Amino acid sequence: MDVEGLKSRLAEANQEHLLKYWNQLSDSEKSQLYKELNHLDFKEINGFFKTAMEDLASASEKLDDVLEPLPKEVCGRVVSTEEEVLLQYDVDGLTEIGESRVAVLLLAGGQGTRLGVPYPKGMYNVGLPSGKTLYQIQAERLLKLQRMGEAVSGSSCKIPWYIMTSEHTKQSTLDFFKKHNYFGLQEEDVVLFEQSLLPCIGFDGKIILEKPHKVALAPDGNGGLYRALHKSGVLKDMEGRGIKYVHVYCVDNILVKMADPIFIGFCMSKGANCGAKVVEKAFPTEAVGVVCKVEGKYQVVEYSEITLKTAEKRDSTGRLTFNAGNICNHFFTLDFLKFVSDPSQEKQLKHHVAKKKIPYVSEQDSKVTIKPDSPNGIKMEKFVFDVFHFATSFAVWEVIREDEFAPLKNADTADKDTPTTCRRSLLNLHHRYLLAAGAEFVDKDGNLLPHIPSQKGEEEAVFVESEISPLVSYAGEGLEKLVDGRKFTSPVYLNQDYKMEEPEIVEGEW
Numbered sequence: 001m002d003v004e005g006l007k008s009r010l011a012e013a014n015q016e017h018l019l020k021y022w023n024q025l026s027d028s029e030k031s032q033l034y035k036e037l038n039h040l041d042f043k044e045i046n047g048f049f050k051t052a053m054e055d056l057a058s059a060s061e062k063l064d065d066v067l068e069p070l071p072k073e074v075c076g077r078v079v080s081t082e083e084e085v086l087l088q089y090d091v092d093g094l095t096e097i098g099e100s101r102v103a104v105l106l107l108a109g110g111q112g113t114r115l116g117v118p119y120p121k122g123m124y125n126v127g128l129p130s131g132k133t134l135y136q137i138q139a140e141r142l143l144k145l146q147r148m149g150e151a152v153s154g155s156s157c158k159i160p161w162y163i164m165t166s167e168h169t170k171q172s173t174l175d176f177f178k179k180h181n182y183f184g185l186q187e188e189d190v191v192l193f194e195q196s197l198l199p200c201i202g203f204d205g206k207i208i209l210e211k212p213h214k215v216a217l218a219p220d221g222n223g224g225l226y227r228a229l230h231k232s233g234v235l236k237d238m239e240g241r242g243i244k245y246v247h248v249y250c251v252d253n254i255l256v257k258m259a260d261p262i263f264i265g266f267c268m269s270k271g272a273n274c275g276a277k278v279v280e281k282a283f284p285t286e287a288v289g290v291v292c293k294v295e296g297k298y299q300v301v302e303y304s305e306i307t308l309k310t311a312e313k314r315d316s317t318g319r320l321t322f323n324a325g326n327i328c329n330h331f332f333t334l335d336f337l338k339f340v341s342d343p344s345q346e347k348q349l350k351h352h353v354a355k356k357k358i359p360y361v362s363e364q365d366s367k368v369t370i371k372p373d374s375p376n377g378i379k380m381e382k383f384v385f386d387v388f389h390f391a392t393s394f395a396v397w398e399v400i401r402e403d404e405f406a407p408l409k410n411a412d413t414a415d416k417d418t419p420t421t422c423r424r425s426l427l428n429l430h431h432r433y434l435l436a437a438g439a440e441f442v443d444k445d446g447n448l449l450p451h452i453p454s455q456k457g458e459e460e461a462v463f464v465e466s467e468i469s470p471l472v473s474y475a476g477e478g479l480e481k482l483v484d485g486r487k488f489t490s491p492v493y494l495n496q497d498y499k500m501e502e503p504e505i506v507e508g509e510w
């Protein structure tokens with residue numbers, strides 16, 4: 001350990017306090033702290049902090065005057081697209097999948113602080129009849145899509161799954177997939193890579209120590225993707241496999257249509273190198289970022305960056321002018337990803353600053369870590385969508401919210417984006433799939449239940465619980481042969497795992 005060298009680097013960066021407890025540390029603690037500090041580029045971090053604080057100071061400036069709505073020609077909406085055009089997008093997307101030219105990339109490096117479980121969010125089970133976790137649902141969607149791609153191409157295909165983790169999520173994610181035999185996927189097609197961490201910094205510019213031998217570190221945001229792609233060799237791996245298109249998404253959307261062929265086909269039809277799937281913003285003050293243009297460049301503008309007047313603006317059809325709600329669901333060509341991940345572009349992506357309550361080592365007793373009641377410093381994060389700025393050909397595909405977007409953000413004590421709302425959204429979607437395929441539901445006395453859950457006299461609303469394994473159906477297709485004209489009692493589960501040749505229908509409690 002070159003402690004003297006480290007000391008002088010710290011002094012130069014005005015961060016000497018990080019070795020304040022050095023003489024009290026055990027040998028292993030010393031080596032842990034040395035390793036952590038030695039990894040950090042203090043000059044760079046101080047630079048990030050300076051820019052971040054300048055941005056924070058100007059954060060109250062609104063963007064209203066420089067905001068432009070999306071040009072019509074880059075937009076498409078599932079609800080106003082003719083059936084045969086949708087079908088064509090689907091075929092085009094599936095053809096690319098069948099030729100193994102599509103990859104999916106999962107952003108799973110977040111700490112999930114709001115949900116508050118001590119393991120990665122992907123391992124969460126929202127209480128579905130099947131008990132499946134988010135990771136299992138996603139793995140099975142991929143497996144099914146591979147089979148659908150193979151049916152189109154007539155030969156075997158692969159959709160490699162790249163999973164970005166961070167120090168907090170990497171090992172447990174890996175162990176989880178191993179334990180579950182990759183849910184039927186090939187181990188070599190599930191590629192984990194790690195994003196970087198950045199120190200949390202006090203408002204005075206000093207890096208915060210969480211413990212005498214541990215810096216307070218946090219992942220550098222889901223936009224840390226580009227730096228991680230550059231460092232990890234993932235882009236080379238994609239190139240080696242002949243990938244052309246990449247679907248990037250967040251771990252927490254239980255309805256996510258991974259590598260959605262229709263979305264891919266739509267973006268291809270626009271010749272886009274970058275695309276976003278969006279949902280219609282529900283109401284002017286909804287806390288969702290909107291995709292729009294700012295000074296001629298595509299951007300996601302947060303709700304806090306515009307005034308109410310602009311948020312309430314409507315076009316001649318009565319829709320909100322800025323209505324393209326971002327759901328972290330993106331399409332990129334591999335060429336575009338290579339371009340934006342190059343340090344000369346990546347460096348231009350600014351850090352967003354969040355004031356946070358960051359646990360720190362007590363001045364009075366260094367064995368105690370204090371959890372502050374109010375923010376005492378900042379976390380700096382890059383955002384995945386900030387590369388829209390570089391898009392030379394952009395596409396925006398609007399989908400139906402209740403079919404495609406239900407994020408898991410909070411514990412059940414909150415009133416939105418909870419395990420309960422996610423479970424309900426998925427069960428509701430699958431109920432609708434079954435009804436559309438000709439199924440009916442009856443109560444325990446054999447009486448037909450209404451298609452729309454309704455109040456039964458004084459009793460509670462009757463909800464039908466139906467779940468369909470992704471291996472049975474990716475998005476509602478192919479169900480008629482199993483359920484048309486049949487009556488079911490809730491809960492019903494169309495079960496199939498990767499070891500089963502045929503689906504089985506499980507009814508009633510199990």
Ligand code: UTP
Pocket residue numbers: 107108109110111112113114115121164195219220221222223224249250251252381409
């Ligand atoms: P969120 O911003 O919702 O953060 O992430 P989170 O970590 O899941 O939850 P909170 O805010 O701590 O409660 C949106 C997506 O971006 C990923 C998350 O894993 C999630 O899929 N993400 C977030 C990263 O991959 N890296 C990060 O540094 C932050």
